Amino acid sequence: MATRRQRPCLVCGTLTRNPSRCDAHQQQWQQQQDRTRGSAHQxxxxxxxxxxxxxxxxxxxxxxxxxxxxxxxxxxxxxxxxxxxxxxxxxxxxxxxxxxxxxxxxxxxxxxxx
Ligand SMILES: [Zn+2]
Ligand SMILES: [Zn+2]
Structure with missing residues (x-):
């Protein structure tokens, strides 16, 4: 009962303790954000x-x-x-x-x- 609730990843549905995405997709999403926002060296x-x-x-x-x-x-x-x-x-x-x-x-x- 004291355990933190898990949520399904928005992308693949795997249960995760992250707010919206599993570790792999969180990372992928972050990289995508960087790519759209920043220049190549970022x-x-x-x-x-x-x-x-x-x-x-x-x-x-x-x-x-x-x-x-x-x-x-x-x-x-x-x-x-x-x-x-x-x-x-x-x-x-x-x-x-x-x-x-x-x-x-x-x-x-x-x-x-x-
Ligand atoms: Zn995922
Ligand atoms: Zn300067």
């Missing part, structure tokens, strides 16, 4: 990374305000800041807070357009 980003990156941006704003350090351009004011990997995951980078660089979206896009 594919494969985990929720944990998003949380870490958001925390890095919050901390950056607390320390520096709405200020982008700049990527190949001088530092400039910007409130459109975003967290990015210093060493890309494709090159062995981790989701550690130490591997996060805060840049505005413009600089971030320029960096990835190389």
């Amino acid at each position: 594919r494969g980003y985990t929720q944990a990374w998003r949380t870490t990156a958001a925390a890095a941006v919050r901390q950056h704003k607390a320390e520096h305000g709405d200020w982008c350090p700049g990527w190949q351009v001088p530092a400039h004011a910007s409130s459109d800041l975003t967290g990015d990997h210093i060493t890309p995951k494709a090159h062995g980078g981790t989701d550690d807070p130490g591997n996060i660089q805060v840049l505005c979206r413009g600089c971030n896009a320029r960096k990835h357009a190389r």
Whole structure:
């Protein structure tokens, strides 16, 4: 009676403790969301990374305000800041807070357009 109620997955009907989808379909759905929303380089980003990156941006704003350090351009004011990997995951980078660089979206896009 104390056990949490299980619900059928919206996709396959398998009973799950997740709110709406079984683990496999939850993951698939999340990837689909990422694909429709984000650019190619955002594919494969985990929720944990998003949380870490958001925390890095919050901390950056607390320390520096709405200020982008700049990527190949001088530092400039910007409130459109975003967290990015210093060493890309494709090159062995981790989701550690130490591997996060805060840049505005413009600089971030320029960096990835190389
Ligand atoms: Zn399912
Ligand atoms: Zn910038």
